[in-house]
Amino acid sequence: MKPLAELTWPLVAQAVAEGVTTVILPLGATEQHGPHLPLGTDTVRARALAERLAERLPVLVAPTFPVGCSDEHGGFAGLLGLEAETLAAVIVDCARRMVAWGVRRLVVLSAHGGNGRALALAEARLRRELPELALWIPDAAMVCGDAVRAVAAVDAVSFNAIGLHAGEGETSELLRLCPEQVRLNQATPGYTGDMEEGLTRLIAAGTRALSDNGVMGDPRLADADRGERYLAAQTACYEASLRALLTAQPVAFSEDGSA
Ligand SMILES: [Zn+2]
Incomplete structure (x- = not known):
């Protein structure tokens, strides 16, 4: 299906009547992604994954929310952010309106x-x-996670190079999705130590304490073709789970969201 915002109300009503009662709500962010990637990197990725899923499945895709909870990137220019309670309220408010016109399943697809x-x-x-x-x-x-690591392993790219933020992984995806927005000549490695330890430190003290340029990973290894394979692998993982969700009755889902 086309994105929700490009449809008319009669088209949406018709889709719902025909059984299209699932909405994907993609969530992005506006936050630093190193000196080489745009602030909207997560928004670009969230929208791309949702649109790829909508090409394969009978789902509607809501507009991508371009602002998330990004205070861990405080101290870098360009940050926008919401309190967690605010973003949660935005999601609940939108879901309430969706239910009113017939939506029965909601998928919140956060790229951040x-x-x-x-x-x-x-x-x-x-x-x-x-x-x-x-x-x-x-x-x-x-x-x-496993599917992404498998793609990287084929090219001998380490997990520490893929990185947690603006590393090889996100840079490869952006090279595929919007190469004109990638300043590859500015791409330099940031924190490249153990990423699990890095994540713990990031949560405790923020990115700035860990990485002067805001990068966690090594974007110099980025490659558009690998970016496509990352995106395809993620789409396939989400698609498989979504197919199960779409064929199950909503009431059949347990508290943890599994079938
Ligand atoms: Zn990101």
């Missing part, structure tokens, strides 16, 4: 890890306030 607390808050509220709405809020690392 910092949204985690907001997503947990939203999930708790949605399960309490809109129990008729089946909900899936995938954890990107859980759903796609």
Whole structure:
């Protein structure tokens, strides 16, 4: 299906009547992604994944939210951000309107890890306030992590190079999606130590304390063709889970969102 914002109300009403009752709500962010990637990197990635899924599945795609919870990137210019409670409220408010015109399943597809607390808050509220709405809020690392690492392994790219932020992984994807926005001559490695330890330190003290240029990973290894393979692998992982969600009755889903 075309993106929701490009449809008319009669077209949406018709789609719902024909059984298209699932909406993907993509979440991005506006935050530093090193000296070489645009602030809207996560927004670009969220929109691309949602649109690829909508090409394969009977789902509607809501406009991508371009602002998330990004205070871990404080101290770098360009940051926009919401409190976790605010983002959770935005999700719940939109879901309430969706339910009113017939939506029965909501998939919140966040391309930004910092949204985690907001997503947990939203999930708790949605399960309490809109129990008729089946909900899936995938954890990107859980759903796609192995598939992404498998793509990298083929090219002998290490996990520390893929990185957690603006590293080889995101840079490869952006080279595929919007190469004109990638300043590859500015791409320099940032924190390239152990990424699990890096994540712990990032959560505790923010990116600035860890990496002068805001990068976690090594973007110099980025490659557009590998970016396409990353995107295809993630799309396939989400698609498989979504197919199961679409064929199940909403009431059949348990608290943790599994079938
Ligand atoms: Zn990002």
